[in-house]
Amino acid sequence: MKKDIPDIYVLGTDTGVGKTVLSLLLMRYFYDRGYTPFYFKPLQTGCRDPYDTDSDAKFIYENIEELKDQDPAASVGVCYRNPKAPYFAARNEGRQVSWQILLEGLQKKRERFSPLVVEAAGGIFVPVDRDNRVIDTIPSSGAQPLIAARAGLGTINHTLLTIAALEQRNIEPLGVIFLDGGETATPEDMIEENIEAIERYSRVRVAGVVGRIADFRHPAPECFDGLEKIFAGGA
Ligand SMILES: Nc1ncnc2c1ncn2[C@@H]1O[C@H](COP(=O)(O)OP(=O)(O)OP(=O)(O)O)[C@@H](O)[C@H]1O
Numbered sequence: 001m002k003k004d005i006p007d008i009y010v011l012g013t014d015t016g017v018g019k020t021v022l023s024l025l026l027m028r029y030f031y032d033r034g035y036t037p038f039y040f041k042p043l044q045t046g047c048r049d050p051y052d053t054d055s056d057a058k059f060i061y062e063n064i065e066e067l068k069d070q071d072p073a074a075s076v077g078v079c080y081r082n083p084k085a086p087y088f089a090a091r092n093e094g095r096q097v098s099w100q101i102l103l104e105g106l107q108k109k110r111e112r113f114s115p116l117v118v119e120a121a122g123g124i125f126v127p128v129d130r131d132n133r134v135i136d137t138i139p140s141s142g143a144q145p146l147i148a149a150r151a152g153l154g155t156i157n158h159t160l161l162t163i164a165a166l167e168q169r170n171i172e173p174l175g176v177i178f179l180d181g182g183e184t185a186t187p188e189d190m191i192e193e194n195i196e197a198i199e200r201y202s203r204v205r206v207a208g209v210v211g212r213i214a215d216f217r218h219p220a221p222e223c224f225d226g227l228e229k230i231f232a233g234g235a
């Protein structure tokens with residue numbers, strides 16, 4: 001029997017840490033288990049349109065077999081050309097979209113898909129509009145945060161700061177996944193120490209470490225170990 005899975009809000013400790021790669025793994029994981037997941041990037045910056053090379057939705061649609069003939073535009077709320085925080089990109093381009101409107105789009109998807117995999121832009125203090133930062137959008141998203149973090153040097157600080165900000169608002173993340181996509185793998189002892197520090201100084205578990213993925217269409221089975229730990233019990 002399929003377990004009840006919450007919608008997931010993929011947050012990052014920074015921009016470029018692997019949120020889209022983690023979203024891809026989530027999509028693959030849930031398709032393979034008979035779910036009807038849906039990827040959504042409410043605010044995409046640094047893109048001409050949803051088909052641009054830097055479009056996160058395009059990356060997902062290209063690498064998920066079930067989506068390869070579908071339109072990635074369905075998974076993008078709004079696209080801004082400037083590679084900046086959404087609020088500033090929108091202000092520069094003279095077209096703000098309210099978070100409320102984006103939420104309505106998300107709500108419609110809930111009628112047909114589960115779980116939703118929602119990817120934030122940048123880290124959690126990034127302004128999404130004049131009044132809200134990513135962190136402010138979490139309660140209304142109706143989705144549970146999963147934190148993508150770098151595996152190597154610097155991640156203790158960024159990850160603990162991210163968790164501390166969430167805890168201050170009584171937001172409990174599902175866990176942390178380390179992404180180690182660099183050409184040189186982070187030494188094993190450093191990864192273990194990073195996990196030790198995060199788990200000692202917070203109540204959040206580092207559920208898994210994803211090594212460098214060579215073929216995004218076919219990630220190695222161990223890339224899903226962390227997701228299995230989090231979701232096998234139904235979260
Ligand atoms: N495990 C991995 N294996 C191979 N490459 C990876 C891995 N994790 C991340 N990358 C690469 O690192 C880069 C940044 O990752 P990604 O685009 O997922 O970051 P992001 O957090 O979604 O960034 P943004 O804030 O722009 O949305 C990409 O080129 C991605 O392919």
Ligand SMILES: C[C@H](N)[C@@H](CCCCCC(=O)O)NC(=O)O
Pocket residue numbers: 015016043044045046082083084085086120121122123126
């Ligand atoms: C341009 C980036 N790729 C990203 C926005 C990152 C904003 C970071 C702002 C900051 O922390 O200084 N856009 C996006 O995820 O759609």
Ligand SMILES: [Mg+2]
Pocket residue numbers: 019020021056119
């Ligand atoms: Mg991304």
